Amino acid sequence: xxxxxKIDQIDGKILELLQKNSRISNQExxxxxxxxxxxxxxxINALEEAGVIQGYGLTVSPEKMGYQETxxxxxxxxxxxxxxIEQFIHLVESxxxxxxxxxxxxxxxYVLKVLAxxxxxxxxxxxxxxxxxxxxxxxxxxxxxxxxxxQKAVPAIVNKG
Numbered sequence: 001x002x003x004x005x006k007i008d009q010i011d012g013k014i015l016e017l018l019q020k021n022s023r024i025s026n027q028e029x030x031x032x033x034x035x036x037x038x039x040x041x042x043x044i045n046a047l048e049e050a051g052v053i054q055g056y057g058l059t060v061s062p063e064k065m066g067y068q069e070t071x072x073x074x075x076x077x078x079x080x081x082x083x084x085i086e087q088f089i090h091l092v093e094s095x096x097x098x099x100x101x102x103x104x105x106x107x108x109x110y111v112l113k114v115l116a117x118x119x120x121x122x123x124x125x126x127x128x129x130x131x132x133x134x135x136x137x138x139x140x141x142x143x144x145x146x147x148x149x150x151q152k153a154v155p156a157i158v159n160k161g
Contacts, residue, residue, distance in 0.1 A: 005050040010035060011043055012156035019153035022056040059152065067115040070144040071122055074108035075130070076137045084135035095129060108140060
């Protein structure tokens, strides 16, 4: 991985365009940034090789897939032993309804973003998947009432100089 890659204004614009539409053609990007197609291709390859671009994808509507509830779930472990942490990580990775997991500071050890078809399904999930685990001591749930902002795009920081 090339850690010395400098992101200039053209790279920043390329990243902005790709994050808005990962299916945009190199020709369209070149037209919008005022560069040649081959230059755009080289820049995108350099961004991929440096790990700035980690992948391409699409966004699926949870609601259209039947998930009506989004819950932010805070979790505390009984102990912070390596064994308990590894068991927790394995559990989280095995449950597809857990979209995101973050190790955090504060009263709780982790914050999870969980999808559920309804609140009864979420209750069953917590009771059957989490609270039966000996390494989990407590949970705290916050139901998302309204999604105010959802952004996958990362703002490009342009290196000056």
